[in-house]
Amino acid sequence: MNNFIETKEHRRFVEFCEACRKYRYIGICHGVPGVGKTMSAKTIASWYDVEPLLDSIREEIKIETEINKSQLRTIYYNAPTFGTSRIKKDIYNIGLRLKYLEEKIMIQSGDESFQLKTRLKEMVDLIIIDEVDRLKLPGIEVLRELFDYTEIGMVMIGMPGIQRKLSRYPQLYSRIGFSHEYKTLGEDELQFILENRLREISNYKGMDHFENYEAIRELIRVTRGNFRILDRMLAQIERIMKINHLSSINKEVIDTAKSILVIGK
Incomplete structure (x- = not known):
């Protein structure tokens, strides 16, 4: 786990993400490098605890970390620099592994009521895409299609100016409901x-x-x-x-x- 400090800016970012989750909107978060965008995003998704477990879900090891079901409803995904056609598959596979992890946790706790659901919108309710600046039109189109198909809240994180870049893609831009600037510490x-x-x-x-x-x-x-x-x-x-x-x-x-x-x- 990282040495995370909960700042006012992090709390504002949490409110922004929860609004995207609740109203199932696309939100844009932008800020200069190093202000804490990625750390906040991974903290919201409990990614520092969850990610190491995703590769070991099929292994016979007891999960010692204190993780509950509500922490398994968010995907953190780093936009690839190439191979954008795989984005949808990557995100779906992460969602599936989150469900398998939830199943394993519930079985270990003695709860046998788990039902595996395989539709992405039944697995998660927020997808955070980091470093969206890397994506060109085909990657942007994949995200728009994914949002249209699943209606899952989505947060796109990038550098200052990402709004202008995305405004050049009207089909995606018309679906954006919130914008948030991640500022430096006061x-x-x-x-x-x-x-x-x-x-x-x-x-x-x-x-x-x-x-x-x-x-x-x-x-x-x-x-x-x-x-x-x-x-x-x-x-x-x-x-x-x-x-x-x-x-x-x-x-x-x-x-x-x-x-x-x-x-x-």
């Missing part, structure tokens, strides 16, 4: 997260300590609310502190971590 929330994480890896004493204040302000400046950069910076800071047997954080540690990372504009 400064207050970023500071809150940083203070909590720094307490875990150092003897952080609060913002009233000048060294701590300087370190926090520098981290806010460098990461700019980008979750991926924040995570990579904190990992490097922790590594540098361990190597140098440091217990407190300061700007020099941050500068060293920054010099190691490749941080784009």
